[in-house]
Amino acid sequence: MTPMSRSPTTPPTLEDVARVAGVSRATVSRVINGTRNVDRKIQEVVRAAIDKTGYAPNRAARSLVTKRAGTIALVVSGAGDPGDEDAFAARMFSDPFFGRVASGVLGFLRTRGVHPVLMVADTEPAREDVLSFLRQGSADGALLVSTHAEDPLPTRLVDAELPAVLFARPARPVPISYVDLDHQAGAKLAADHLVRRGCTQVATITGPLDVPASQDRLTGFRDAMARHGFPYVPIAEGGFTSISGEAAMERLLAEHPDIDGVFAANDLMAQGALLVLHKHRRRVPEDVALVGFDDSSPALSCRPRLTTVRQPVEDMAAGMSRLLLDHVEEPGLRPKSVIFEPSLVVRDSA
Amino acid sequence: MTPMSRSPTTPPTLEDVARVAGVSRATVSRVINGTRNVDRKIQEVVRAAIDKTGYAPNRAARSLVTKRAGTIALVVSGAGDPGDEDAFAARMFSDPFFGRVASGVLGFLRTRGVHPVLMVADTEPAREDVLSFLRQGSADGALLVSTHAEDPLPTRLVDAELPAVLFARPARPVPISYVDLDHQAGAKLAADHLVRRGCTQVATITGPLDVPASQDRLTGFRDAMARHGFPYVPIAEGGFTSISGEAAMERLLAEHPDIDGVFAANDLMAQGALLVLHKHRRRVPEDVALVGFDDSSPALSCRPRLTTVRQPVEDMAAGMSRLLLDHVEEPGLRPKSVIFEPSLVVRDSA
DNA sequence: CAGACTACGGAGAGCGCTCTCCACCCCCGT
DNA sequence: ACGGGGGTGGAGAGCGCTCTCCGTAGTCTG
Numbered sequence: 032m033t034p035m036s037r038s039p040t041t042p043p044t045l046e047d048v049a050r051v052a053g054v055s056r057a058t059v060s061r062v063i064n065g066t067r068n069v070d071r072k073i074q075e076v077v078r079a080a081i082d083k084t085g086y087a088p089n090r091a092a093r094s095l096v097t098k099r100a101g102t103i104a105l106v107v108s109g110a111g112d113p114g115d116e117d118a119f120a121a122r123m124f125s126d127p128f129f130g131r132v133a134s135g136v137l138g139f140l141r142t143r144g145v146h147p148v149l150m151v152a153d154t155e156p157a158r159e160d161v162l163s164f165l166r167q168g169s170a171d172g173a174l175l176v177s178t179h180a181e182d183p184l185p186t187r188l189v190d191a192e193l194p195a196v197l198f199a200r201p202a203r204p205v206p207i208s209y210v211d212l213d214h215q216a217g218a219k220l221a222a223d224h225l226v227r228r229g230c231t232q233v234a235t236i237t238g239p240l241d242v243p244a245s246q247d248r249l250t251g252f253r254d255a256m257a258r259h260g261f262p263y264v265p266i267a268e269g270g271f272t273s274i275s276g277e278a279a280m281e282r283l284l285a286e287h288p289d290i291d292g293v294f295a296a297n298d299l300m301a302q303g304a305l306l307v308l309h310k311h312r313r314r315v316p317e318d319v320a321l322v323g324f325d326d327s328s329p330a331l332s333c334r335p336r337l338t339t340v341r342q343p344v345e346d347m348a349a350g351m352s353r354l355l356l357d358h359v360e361e362p363g364l365r366p367k368s369v370i371f372e373p374s375l376v377v378r379d380s381a
Numbered sequence: 382m383t384p385m386s387r388s389p390t391t392p393p394t395l396e397d398v399a400r401v402a403g404v405s406r407a408t409v410s411r412v413i414n415g416t417r418n419v420d421r422k423i424q425e426v427v428r429a430a431i432d433k434t435g436y437a438p439n440r441a442a443r444s445l446v447t448k449r450a451g452t453i454a455l456v457v458s459g460a461g462d463p464g465d466e467d468a469f470a471a472r473m474f475s476d477p478f479f480g481r482v483a484s485g486v487l488g489f490l491r492t493r494g495v496h497p498v499l500m501v502a503d504t505e506p507a508r509e510d511v512l513s514f515l516r517q518g519s520a521d522g523a524l525l526v527s528t529h530a531e532d533p534l535p536t537r538l539v540d541a542e543l544p545a546v547l548f549a550r551p552a553r554p555v556p557i558s559y560v561d562l563d564h565q566a567g568a569k570l571a572a573d574h575l576v577r578r579g580c581t582q583v584a585t586i587t588g589p590l591d592v593p594a595s596q597d598r599l600t601g602f603r604d605a606m607a608r609h610g611f612p613y614v615p616i617a618e619g620g621f622t623s624i625s626g627e628a629a630m631e632r633l634l635a636e637h638p639d640i641d642g643v644f645a646a647n648d649l650m651a652q653g654a655l656l657v658l659h660k661h662r663r664r665v666p667e668d669v670a671l672v673g674f675d676d677s678s679p680a681l682s683c684r685p686r687l688t689t690v691r692q693p694v695e696d697m698a699a700g701m702s703r704l705l706l707d708h709v710e711e712p713g714l715r716p717k718s719v720i721f722e723p724s725l726v727v728r729d730s731a
Numbered sequence: 732c733a734g735a736c737t738a739c740g741g742a743g744a745g746c747g748c749t750c751t752c753c754a755c756c757c758c759c760g761t
Numbered sequence: 762a763c764g765g766g767g768g769t770g771g772a773g774a775g776c777g778c779t780c781t782c783c784g785t786a787g788t789c790t791g
Binding site: 042087088089090091092094095100101102105120121123124125126127129130131133134137138141146147148149150151157160163164166167168169273274299302303306309310327328329331332334345 | 392437439440445450451455474483487497499500501517519623624659679681684
């Protein structure tokens with residue numbers, strides 16, 4: 032009942048540390064945050080007291096006054112199948128691409144003491160959830176990996192003046208920061224390589240044509256091929272999945288049996304194409320040369336291993352995180368974009 | 382300078398809503414949290430005021446008094462390669478298995494207003510980070526997906542009396558809750574299927590033998606084979622990756638060229654094995670029947686599609702989350718374990 | 732040596748919320 | 762008519778932290 036009695040289950044507070052160290056709360060706070068010069072000796076005493084008490088600063092209390100959560104939302108956004116919300120998350124998270132994004136984000140944030148909260152925004156309530164999460168100050172900003180061209184979230188975030196950065200340019204113009212790849216340059220890399228190899232009947236499997244990245248890869252590929260003297264490139268649209276790649280390859284083969292080179296707009300679809308080419312007894316790369324895009328894990332687990340356009344996803348994710356932290360620091364900052372350069376990774380398939 | 386002037390950039394607080402509604406802070410709080418009966422009319426007035434002000438409760442302030450963060454840590458734990466910390470994260474997150482875990486966790490939490498914070502604990506500082514994150518009250522508990530047999534994190538979590546639940550039984554006994562699969566039953570499913578198909582020269586590619594799941598799958602497989610009259614089962618140890626599966630299959634083929642059935646302890650290794658079998662011109666399933674484990678995405682993108690032992694990972698992840706929330710609710714709760722049943726998914730490879 | 736300035740510790744006011752008390756009102760029984 | 766009790770709103774005390782403001786001591790300048 033004495034005032035000094037404190038339940039042993041209650042974690043130590045700044046006050047406790049201050050008492051043990053024989054200084055004031057403010058001083059302990061200064062030592063912890065390094066905000067101002069504190070005498071060497073006192074610093075040591077305080078640190079000893081921290082160790083002794085096992086003190087850990089309470090994040091909620093700190094956030095309350097600093098108005099910083101120290102977390103950001105990592106949002107995977109897209110259109111879920113109504114009635115099967117989990118399927119969207121499952122699909123996204125099993126895409127090796129997302130794994131690389133997460134890894135890049137984590138790698139960058141880990142040194143800044145910021146932590147990502149995983150969120151899925153595939154339905155309207157889920158989007159509301161993201162918005163209110165940010166408005167509550169539970170996260171200082173949002174990193175958005177959007178899969179859907181008509182995603183309303185970027186606009187809503189901008190309207191609410193919440194710091195946010197996109198992975199990839201939005202389909203419709205929104206004044207928001209993003210990182211992206213020079214997709215056209217990447218596609219050109221693929222085209223040049225195919226032509227250099229001597230391919231003359233080249234086709235491409237595109238991604239869903241409502242997403243800008245797919246469009247750009249297609250445009251870049253066509254332009255480059257045209258410049259090489261090939262004005263016509265057969266195309267088959269896929270959906271960035273292995274299965275859709277198979278279907279697209281089947282179509283291509285049916286309509287253009289003499290194909291000797293294929294550019295698939297991502298590795299997953301290239302993997303599917305490979306299966307179909309095997310089935311049709313086309314040797315890769317001898318009969319048909321195949322170039323993928325992304326340089327994700329399937330590129331390596333395929334046989335032959337995929338020649339592919341490398342997207343520096345981890346770097347892009349890190350860049351996206353950096354951009355977001357900038358926006359969090361300085362709320363007025365106007366939107367920026369950072370474009371990364373792809374590179375060709377030559378392996379066995381072309 | 383009048384007291385009513387409030388910067389327009391400052392988000393509205395409970396106080397503001399109360400003023401607009403003409404009631405007290407406490408009443409607004411009660412309406413929002415539904416903690417006590419509030420007069421119908423007043424409820425409506427308050428809700429109108431909330432809409433009008435665009436109020437969103439400040440999470441930090443709430444956490445400060447409720448001592449609940451409303452978030453949990455989703456920790457991927459293992460041993461990183463020193464000097465290349467990011468590689469670990471990259472590997473883990475691109476494993477389709479992890480994607481399913483994340484998706485299951487998210488699916489469960491989404492309805493409870495709890496959010497997962499993604500963390501990697503591959504190095505000592507990273508482990509410290511996880512621990513202090515929890516001790517700071519930034520998260521109410523931890524979900525641990527451990528890949529490493531000697532992972533010290535579970536013990537440290539228990540010692541610090543922090544709520545935590547593991548995915549899979551820890552290698553060394555620790556008084557902690559976990560969900561797991563009946564791996565032995567799963568392996569038996571594979572063995573029975575292979576024998577039923579008429580295989581007589583059956584081998585297995587195991588996971589790393591220091592992790593319990595690998596041991597159990599091996600033991601279960603051997604026992605079942607023995608019961609079928611096959612006392613000897615050649616084994617090759619892999620590392621749960623596609624590459625390691627290739628190497629293991631090569632070894633198996635070199636030492637036992639007459640093999641006609643293989644059980645791989647996960648789909649990724651089965652995928653690798655498939656590549657090697659193709660290379661050696663063994664038809665699957667005609668010459669060699671192959672059964673995987675997990676039923677993850679590679680099982681479907683392989684050709685032939687993999688017959689595999691399905692692990693209900695999403696359900697397990699949801700169960701893990703539920704267990705954790707129970708522990709958060711009731712700190713004294715003693716450890717529980719929940720074991721899930723596998724099932725056989727018959728496709729084309731066996 | 733006065734005056735001014737620098738360096739550094741302490742006091743105390745909040746940050747926005749929840750929750751315990753307390754006050755009040757109205758309805759009931761006697 | 763009056764006391765008791767259930768239902769409901771308000772007041773106010775913190776939760777643990779940061780940060781501004783102030784005080785004191787030591788240092789420098791002319």
